[in-house]
Each structure stands twice: as C-alpha cells, then as structure tokens.
Amino acid sequence: MTTGVAAAADAPQAPVVTSTQYPDDDNWHDGVGSYGTFVIDSASDDVVSYRYSWLGGATQTLSADEPGAPVSLRWMPEKEGVTYLQVQAVNAAGALSSRITYYVKVSDGRAAVTHWDPDNQSGAVTGPGVTLGASGPSGTSVTSAASFDGTDEAYATLDSTVDTARNFSVDAWVRPDATGTDASVVGQTGFALGATAGSGWSFTLPTAEGGTARLTGGAPEAGEWAHLVGVYDGEKDEARLYVNGTLTGTATGVVAAGGTGALRIGDHWDGQLTDVNVWDRVFVPGEITDAATRKAQRLGYWDLESATDGRSPANAGGEPLILAGDASIYAATDDCPWNPDCTPVTYPIVGSGDLLLDGDGDYATTPTALAPTDAGFSVTTKVRIDPDTATRDMTVLSQPGEHTDLFTLRYLAASRTWQATVAHEDRADAPTTTVEATYDVGSSAGEEFLAVVYDERTDELRLYVEDDYADAAASVTGLDTWTPTGDLQVGRSLTGDYLQGEVDELHTYSGVLSKTQLSMLTLGGVDIT
Secondary structure, eight states, X not given: OOOSSOOGGGOOOOOEEEOXXXXXXXXOBSOTTOOEEEEEEOSXXXXXXXXXEETTOOOEEEEOSSTTOOEEEEEOOSSOEEEEEEEEEXXXXXXXXXXXXXXXXXXXXXXXXXXXXXXXXXXXXXXXXXXXXXXXXXXXXXXXXXXXXXXXXXXXXXXXXOOTTSSXXXXXXXXXXXOSSOEEEEEETTEXXXXXXXXXXXXXXXXXXXOEEEEEESOOOTTOOEEEEEEEETTTTEEEEEETTEEEEEEESOOBOOOOSOEEEXXXXXXXXXXXXXXXXXXXXXXXXXXXXXXXXXXXXXXXXXXXXXXXXXXXXXXXXXXXXXXXEEOOOOOTTTOTTXXXXXXXSSTTXXXXXXXXXXXXXXXXXXXXXXXXXXXXXXXXXXXXXXXXXXXXXXXXXXXXXXXXXXXXXXXXXXXXXXXXXXXXXXXXXXXXXXXXXXXXXXXXXXXXXXXXXXXXXXXXXXXXXXXXXXXXXXXXXXXXXXXEEESOBTTBOOXXXXXXXXXXXXXXXXXXXHHHHHTSSOXXX
C-alpha cells in the first residue's frame, strides 16, 4: 500500500513545453530584457498544476484553469547564455510526472530603437541653445557631449517609434550646471526623465486612469555626471528609476497611458547631456550597472624594483620617481636556501626591491600628479614601518597644490592609526574631510596595504587597510576635489613629516577602483581592467 505520494503508476504523463519566442533548438533567440510565453501541457486530463524552476531558481507552481488544461508561463531573461526550464505535472491526487528539461539559448538584448549623442545625432533637429564639442563622462566609452544653455532654444528633437504604453526603457548621461529647478533630460508624450525641484532626479509616466506616476531619487550636483535610467515593465505594471546604477524608486500598479511621437531631448536643460537611448524592452539591472560604471583610469604605477641615476621608472604609466636625500631602492638577498648558518635578512615588501626612507629628509617625487576627475580618484600603496620606533607622525603620500595638499596619507603615532585627509579647495585654510583606521601592529613584519578612494558618485572618502572593504568612510556630499599643480610626494607632505620606513607598489588613478581591482592590488602587481 502506498502512502503520502501517489504510486508511480498513477503519475501523469510528462508535460510538453513550447515557445514561439524561445524555442528549444540550436539557435540563439532574442533576448535579454524581452518577455516570452511558454505553453506547458500534459496529455493527462487529470493534471491540475505544474511545478517549474529555472536554472538556479526556486521551485514555483502554476495552476491550470481546469483539470487537463494547459498553462502559460511568461518569462524574461536577465542575462545571455544557455539556461533551462524544468517542469513536472501534478494531478489531483498529488502525483508527480517525470521531470522534463527545456533548454533555451538567450542572446544579448536588442539594441536601442532610438539613440542620440553629439557624434551620432540620428537625424535630430538641434536648437541654437545647444553647443557641441564637450567631452563625455570620463571612464566610459562615451567620448562626446553637448552643452545646453537652459533657454527656450536648448533642445534636440528626434523621431522615435517606441510605444510607451508597452515595455520600454530610457537612459542618458547628464551633468547639470545648475540645480534646484524642474528640468527635462529626455521626454515624449508618454514619459519624462529629468529632475524635479526639491525631489532630485525623476521619472514621470502619465497613467491610463488620467493620473501621474512620478518616481524620484538621488540628488543632482552641479558639475557632476549622473547616469539616469527609467524603466517601464508593462508585464508587471511597474516603473523603476535608477541613478548611477542604483535603484532609487519603484512604483507598482502603474498602467501607462503611453504614446508615440517625437522625442524631445534637453528641453530647457542647463548643463551637458549625451548618450540618450530608448529601448522597446526592459533594460535589466546587469545592463544598467554596466552602462553606469565609470572605470578608473590609471595615471601611474611604480613597482620600485630598481633605480638608475636616482630615478625609479614607472612600470605602467607615469613619469619616473625621482629619489631625494638618501632615499634608495632597497634590495636584500641571503643564501639561507642552501646555507644553514646564514643570517636571514628582511626582504622587500613585494618583489626584489622597495623604496627605503630614513625619516631624515628622504623622499621621492614624480611630476605625474594625482589628478581627480569628476568621478573622484584612487591611490594605493604598500607600507612597512617599525612599530617600536614609529614614535612620531609621518607622511606616506601627499599631493600638493599651490597652497595646500589635495590629499595626505599619514601615520599618527599617538593613536597608532592611518589617516587620510582631503582638502576641498586649494587654500591654506580649506575645509577638509578626514578618515582614520587602526594600524595593525600584528601585520606581517609591520607592512600593510593602504588605499584611499574619493568617490564622487557615492559622495564618500574611503580608507582601506588590507581589505576590499573600507575600514573607514566619511561623507563628502556637496564637496568637491580640485586639480593639483605640484608633483606627487612619497614620504613627506608640504609641512615635512618625513617617513621612516619602506614604500612599495604605488598606484594612482583618476576615478574609483572596484572591489575586484582592490583585491588584485593587495596581491601586488598590476590590477585587472
């Protein structure tokens, strides 16, 4: 006698799955961000539901309208590649059929239906308040931008065939010159993407009921680029707003009124604008993250393995480091591998050499300054000091301007901490932001990996110590960096504070290092890009 699950003899026949959009064959099918229908049917007339799961996903259930009736599953892929759907039929007695596997080859998402940038205007009509020739956001593939002067003549119009009553997405890179007023980045009869005074960035949709769905989030900052995305998912009746790759607003139960017609770009926009795209599909989170990412640009890398005539060459970008005072490249070897009576020596931090400074006027400089972009900057290095003799404050790195240091990375003896300080203007009494993290006296031979990251997107100054998670962070909302005029200093600041210790593996970047890059740099060598 069988208890619990019905006997195998009572099991329904295995289901059959069919799909017009995503057939199970050897071809690649459209695609990321596009919904498809899967009809699931068993020949058994007592089937009441179907259990299904996608690769790596949870098991779910679809109920039939009546016993023996097929069911329809709507599905949208969020990444390209091969995936599969597994399904079992369930009859009224609770018996399960054998499991079938339905494979799908998903192609990349369809390209934007409408695109505009200053180098590819796609037939747009541009008003006299628009000036071409500006640069796009650094660290992206977008090379050009247009300046809009905020007047009635600041606009570009472009035909678009997208029906915004159905699934659609829109994005743009924008940089306001002024904030605090309503402004449109891109709009059409059925939507508007822009900024709302007092509420930040906004995505607005007229609804079929005659109302308006408005999503807001983020804070526009004058002179800073932002990546905006508005998504309407008509399958879910949901609208979403993303700012710099982060979901900042969601509205559910939205039935868009929709509309077609001319796309209006930068209507009364005061600032720069570029890379406008409109899709007839859902722009998925992974795509949004990729589109919003601004990659750090390497300025210089010095491995400090050797020096010739007082100059240590750059390994990947930048001018050489010029050694001053008694600064030298320290290299040490011993014969311990084959001599049991040897006297072990202290090896350089990474590789066969590092920069040795005695704290008495030694330092190194390079004209390759740490130059921030509007995305920020990053600098990393490895440092070794003797915790028993480190009894005074010392500077590891600094980047001077004319009147003050843009940033300093220091060791504070009294509190045994690392400290990173950024000045927000080039004047002696400039406002500053500081972060501190504990010096790990138990670290290997007193050496540590240090990274300072100034992130304009998240408005944070971060200090990392031996990890890819910040040990300390401080808000820099509403504050800016500036372009320094002096040479990068290793082992001192404008006020002295000479370092007694060793420095190795110095990297400088405009922009923000990712966690993956930071993890790679802790190992030494060049990061992956």
